[in-house]
Amino acid sequence: MFKIKKMNVFDSFQLGKTIELKNRIVMAPLTRCRAIDNIPNDLMAKYYQQRASAGLIISEGTSPSPNGIGYPRIPGAYSDEQITGWKKIADSVHSEGGKIFVQLMHTGRITAKANMPDGTVTLAPSSIIAAGEMFTETGMVAHDSPKAMTLDEIVSTQNEYVVAAKRLVNEAGIDGIELHAANGYLMNQFMNPKSNRREDQYGGSIENRTRFVLETAKKVADEIGSDKVGIRVSPYGAYNDMQSDYEALEGTFIYLARELAKIELAYIHIVDQRVAFGAPDFTLDIKKIIKENFQGVVISGGDVNSEEKANAILASGLDLVYVGRPFISNPNLVEKLQNNTELVAPDMDTFYSPSEIGYTDY
Ligand code: PHB
Numbered sequence: 001m002f003k004i005k006k007m008n009v010f011d012s013f014q015l016g017k018t019i020e021l022k023n024r025i026v027m028a029p030l031t032r033c034r035a036i037d038n039i040p041n042d043l044m045a046k047y048y049q050q051r052a053s054a055g056l057i058i059s060e061g062t063s064p065s066p067n068g069i070g071y072p073r074i075p076g077a078y079s080d081e082q083i084t085g086w087k088k089i090a091d092s093v094h095s096e097g098g099k100i101f102v103q104l105m106h107t108g109r110i111t112a113k114a115n116m117p118d119g120t121v122t123l124a125p126s127s128i129i130a131a132g133e134m135f136t137e138t139g140m141v142a143h144d145s146p147k148a149m150t151l152d153e154i155v156s157t158q159n160e161y162v163v164a165a166k167r168l169v170n171e172a173g174i175d176g177i178e179l180h181a182a183n184g185y186l187m188n189q190f191m192n193p194k195s196n197r198r199e200d201q202y203g204g205s206i207e208n209r210t211r212f213v214l215e216t217a218k219k220v221a222d223e224i225g226s227d228k229v230g231i232r233v234s235p236y237g238a239y240n241d242m243q244s245d246y247e248a249l250e251g252t253f254i255y256l257a258r259e260l261a262k263i264e265l266a267y268i269h270i271v272d273q274r275v276a277f278g279a280p281d282f283t284l285d286i287k288k289i290i291k292e293n294f295q296g297v298v299i300s301g302g303d304v305n306s307e308e309k310a311n312a313i314l315a316s317g318l319d320l321v322y323v324g325r326p327f328i329s330n331p332n333l334v335e336k337l338q339n340n341t342e343l344v345a346p347d348m349d350t351f352y353s354p355s356e357i358g359y360t361d362y
Contacts, residue, residue: 249286
């Protein structure tokens with residue numbers, strides 16, 4: 001008789017051809033707003049180094065373009081200084097035997113002029129203002145009114161992703177990049193029918209709404225290698241004024257997963273907005289549907305704060321488990337889960353403040 005070995009979250013994992021993860025716990029991308037002038041710094045290198053026992057760190061959302069800086073003090077990856085800053089972070093994580101992907105987040109219409117560098121333009125698939133407000137250094141303001149992207153702007157924006165990815169991997173030594181196509185930012189704005197009312201080849205049908213994302217994924221993969229490119233999606237997400245459920249949702253994610261499989265992307269990362277973002281319950285088992293249609297590595301999570309909950313995600317057929325907020329206040333989270341030690345609760349008041357308090361002092 002043979003026994004099927006149960007997957008354990010503390011087992012190592014081969015991601016793509018070249019990346020060996022020491023365990024199956026992924027530190028989720030978390031906006032922390034410590035990048036003064038949008039440049040990654042030594043304090044950030046220390047923060048990521050402290051958390052390098054995760055199998056894989058996905059960095060906070062990082063803009064590939066000056067046009068994609070939606071929040072105060074988020075990092076970019078489009079200037080020489082930013083790439084130098086990312087190199088320090090890559091080196092500090094690697095010195096602890098960790099791995100790090102940078103998440104490329106272009107915020108599109110989720111921004112306010114006050115947060116954007118001079119000379120930039122707020123871009124989105126359509127000229128529709130997102131409901132809700134954005135925080136700035138001087139308080140909350142309505143979201144900016146975006147300009148509908150021209151075909152030239154679509155190509156130049158895709159190229160910004162390619163250049164940022166190439167520099168992060170080749171110059172900064174980052175292990176790979178994650179395309180942020182979730183949570184209502186630019187790529188999600190193209191996919192969701194509420195924010196995309198285009199009548200050209202980038203709007204309307206499933207093929208058209210996913211075109212911006214798929215073309216960009218292909219271009220980035222061709223440049224740095226498909227096994228260094230992952231993607232994050234948020235089916236049923238409502239955060240940042242997205243329509244949670246829509247008629248073509250299942251078809252959209254089936255098509256996206258199959259097309260991403262053809263590009264042989266390193267992984268699909270599914271954020272479960274039911275937990276941290278209060279999204280409505282899912283109508284379908286969309287994680288399973290995506291896994292079946294992708295057949296590659298799928299990361300998911302949501303409310304994971306114990307070894308048992310992490311292993312339940314693996315037992316459901318997925319490959320890696322993301323953990324977000326517990327990593328903020330428990331830098332040695334992996335060890336704590338292993339020893340079943342009680343977790344420290346994070347202080348929400350310092351999630352987005354500029355200093356080391358509530359950042360590297362847990
Ligand atoms: C946020 O800063 O609130 C934020 C950023 C990126 C996300 C989700 C939330 O994907």
